[in-house]
Amino acid sequence: xxxxxxxxxxxxxxxxxxxxxxxxxxxxxxxxQLGAVLGVSPATASRLKSGGFELDRSSKAFELAQxxxxxxxxxxxxxxxxxVASSSWLRSPNLDLDGRPIDLIRSIRGLGAVTNYVDDFRAxx
Numbered sequence: 001x002x003x004x005x006x007x008x009x010x011x012x013x014x015x016x017x018x019x020x021x022x023x024x025x026x027x028x029x030x031x032x033q034l035g036a037v038l039g040v041s042p043a044t045a046s047r048l049k050s051g052g053f054e055l056d057r058s059s060k061a062f063e064l065a066q067x068x069x070x071x072x073x074x075x076x077x078x079x080x081x082x083x084v085a086s087s088s089w090l091r092s093p094n095l096d097l098d099g100r101p102i103d104l105i106r107s108i109r110g111l112g113a114v115t116n117y118v119d120d121f122r123a124x125x
Contacts, residue, residue: 013062017048017055020065023072024049026083027090036106038064064111071105071115078122 035045047053079085090102104110
């Protein structure tokens with residue numbers, strides 16, 4: 001039983017790490033930006049992107065990574081899978097959010113607010 005659970009956790013870690021790496025690539029996130037979102041150092045973010053670091057299910061970074069992927073999926077659906085449009089939206093001032101989403105997602109509160117905003121906007125469409 002423990003082996004199956006360990007293997008499942010390992011798979012979840014690997015899959016989420018790969019997804020976060022792809023999000024970072026699609027949105028052109030720097031190591032500093034990704035590190036700020038996940039609450040890890042820029043060096044750890046660099047290792048994550050290069051495959052030298054894997055998120056751990058028991059960590060806060062894993063939870064934040066889940067929110068980041070949720071935001072990506074919601075924004076991707078809203079923008080019709082246009083990574084350039086999504087990246088542009090993230091970097092543009094948003095009056096409703098009172099800032100640029102790319103800056104806001106650097107905090108836990110901001111990541112949650114931006115994710116909820118995009119989810120709410122999607123629900124209206």
